[in-house]
Amino acid sequence: MTDAGRHPRITIHTLSEVVDVNGHVGSFDVRIVKKARYVDETACTACGDCATVCPVVRPDEFNMGLSSRRAIYSPFPQAVPSAYVLNPHECLGNNPTVCTKCLEACEKKCIDFHMSDQTLTERVGTIVVATGLSPFDPRKLDEYGYTRFENVLTSLEFERMVNAGGPTQGELVRPTDRRRPKSVGFVQCVGSRSARRGKSYCSNTCCMNTVKSTLVLKEHYPDMAITVFYIDIRAFGKGFEDLFTRSRRKGTHYVRGLPGNVEPLPDGSLRVAVENTATGRLDYYDLELLVLAVGMEPAPGTQRLQEMLGLQLTSDGFFLEAHPKLQPVDAATRGVFYAGCAEGPKDIKESVTQASAAAVRAIRLMHAGHITAEAITAEVVPELCKACGKCAEVCPYNAISVDVKAKQPARITAAACNGCGTCAAECPFGAIVTHHFTDPQIIDQIDALLEERPEDKILTFACNWCSYAGADYAGVSRLQYPPNARLIRTMCSGRVDDAFIWHAFKKGAPVILVSGCHIGDCHYIDANHWTEKRIQKVRAKMEKRGIRPERLQLEWISAAEGVRFAEVMIRMESLRQSVSAAEIAETVAILTKDREFY
Structure with missing residues (x-):
């Protein structure tokens, strides 16, 4: 620093x-x-x-x-x-x-x-998000008696106490009588790996931090009795298993089970009741000091920062990277990168590694001196735009600005646009064109695929990043599914305009499948939420006009779910077979006669 x-x-x-x-x-x-x-x-x-x-x-x-x-x-x-x-x-x-x-x-x-x-x-x-973490507050777990019993500490308080620059100059003492404890217990997974007792995820560092602490204590106080209560020890890093073995050889006692109750004793010590899952017995341990290995939580300002930058959060509340393997430090918003525990729980080594990667990714962008926009970005046709503001509302990257009061046409910042196409699908006036995925291009694909024997086809709109990749994975895995599936690739399911669906039904498609990334895992932040709303509206219109809504299906399929893609296609084929020629003809007649309603 x-x-x-x-x-x-x-x-x-x-x-x-x-x-x-x-x-x-x-x-x-x-x-x-x-x-x-x-x-x-x-x-x-x-x-x-x-x-x-x-x-x-x-x-x-x-x-x-x-x-x-x-x-x-x-x-x-x-x-x-x-x-x-x-x-x-x-x-x-x-x-x-x-x-x-x-x-x-x-x-x-x-x-x-x-x-x-x-x-x-x-x-x-560029921006690097490195908001850090917040330790879990163990007061929520009343059975451990944190703050009720002075000799119950958190792992952070323990770290400061044994640090040479800490409040006791590195000497471990009991808060009650300032005396060195003869026995110390560590409780693992406090606030981690349990949705009822904190967070459902593993906080990554707690196990090895405790192992390190036991080695430090054994080196300074060889006669001290140390007991660790755990679910399982996750020593997955380089050399971590050796540290765990050294800790056991030095005399640290590891008990497989978490304390269910902590009671104070007259001398200030603590009696811990633990169900030992290895022996199936209820054991009691008298300890002079108890340390709670608290887990990690997202930093308090994570939600606010997520809203400002248009980022994604995981179900655990941490920031979501663009791709866990190919872009592990990139945010979905271009020019924003992650470092440290902002993206998930990690130790110092992992944080330093990710910070170096984030710095290099930022340098790579800035070193060029200019920004190269994707060729698939959207463009506004000013003559058609009515400045309604719908496009700006649905854009996940805030790349569109509209002056609604002045009725000025929308403007798209090409450097910020990622080409999901949601704005083009939602625009009620057809004033937005998505390059390489224009309306005429997709309509022509529908016409070509349904030109011959449309009643035998399963028309599928598949998003590029998940569903289309899932179909490819099903193919390379040689999974068996109906050969009459016909795929139209779009960058996002949000690009699927309801006009494409009506046109396909009018051309005689018996069933249509719209597929995309899972909710919360969209490559374009939350564009698939608009897909879901759009499909619900189309189904409502289908039912109103006497067209069976089941003929339009919406499925979320990830790139790794080749098996799921095959299963969905088998189900779609069964649905296709249930659609009679008379039903298809009736649908075509309805749409030909009453095309204004869609």
Whole structure:
């Protein structure tokens, strides 16, 4: 961090918050609110005289509340900038009748109570999202007695205590009597791997962090009794299994089972009741100190940042990458990248690796000096646009701007457009053209596929990234499915205009399948949500005109679900066989006679 602070081309905004992001790749406008520090960081030498005389004492957040700080303080050792900061919500104020001790003690006159927040705007080409994580709050699990029993600590509090620069200078002591504990227990998966007791996912680092902690304790206190309560130890990294083996050889006792109850003893120790799943017995352990290995949660500002940048979130609340294998650090929004625990729980090594990858991806874009737009981007026909704003509403990348009040035609930023085609499908006036996937091109494909014996065909609209790839996977896997399936590739299921469906039925298609990425896993953020709404409207119209809605099917098929694609096609063939020639003829007659309703 110190090196970054000294770098001439790196600007660090401390005490700052990103409040708005506009623009697109190559030209992002980031609005930042820089909170008042009330200390001139350029003049402050971090001598500490102000903190010495400050009468306000508060818990030190950096040491997890195990030590105290003043209302004016240095956030942590080696903080950048190397200057003190004043918390205005804790300070007694600058009224002379209240307190001005820090102001009087500062020889450099760095303290200024009249400082105010600043709003800055930075124009950047790319953005790296590295929001970090938030530790799970174990107070939700009352059975462990965290905060009720002083000798129950979290793994973060334990880390600060055994750190040489921590509140006890690296000495492990019990909070109740400041005495070194003779026995220590670690509880794994606190807040992880259980939807009822926290989060359903594994937090990745807890197991090996505990193994490392047991080795540290055994090296400093060989006679200390250490017990680890676990579900299973996930030592999957390079050399991790060796560390686990070393921990056991040094005498650490591993118990397969999590405590169900913790009770205090008169001397401040804790009695832990554990069902040992290896022996099937209920065991009791008396421990002088209990450490809870808490899991990871997404950072508090994740949801807000997701809305500002138009990003995707997983079901766990972390940011979703564009592709887990091919683009593991890229966001779906071009020019935005992920690093560290913003994308999911990971250790330091993985975070550094991902940060390096994100930096290289950003450099690759910026080094060219210009942005190359995809050839499949959308374009507005100004003469047809009525400035209704529907296209801007459905665009997942905020690439379309419309001045509805002035009735100005919509404008598409080509660098931000990814060519999903949802805007073209939703435009009620046909004013948007998606290059290489235009309406005439798709209509011509429908005509060609249904030119001969349309009653024998299964017409399928498949999105490029998932369903079309799933069909390809079914083929290379040599899975058997009906040979009369006819696929029309679109970049996204959101491109499937209802006019394509009506035209296909009018040409004699017995059944139609629209397939795309699973909800929440769309390559174009949330474009398939509009697909779902559009299909529901078409089905409602079909039912209103006496056309069987079952003839139009919507399925979500991923690129890895070749088996599912084959199963869906077999089901579609069964449905096709249930459609009689008379029913097809009646549908064609209805659409030919009453084409205005669609």
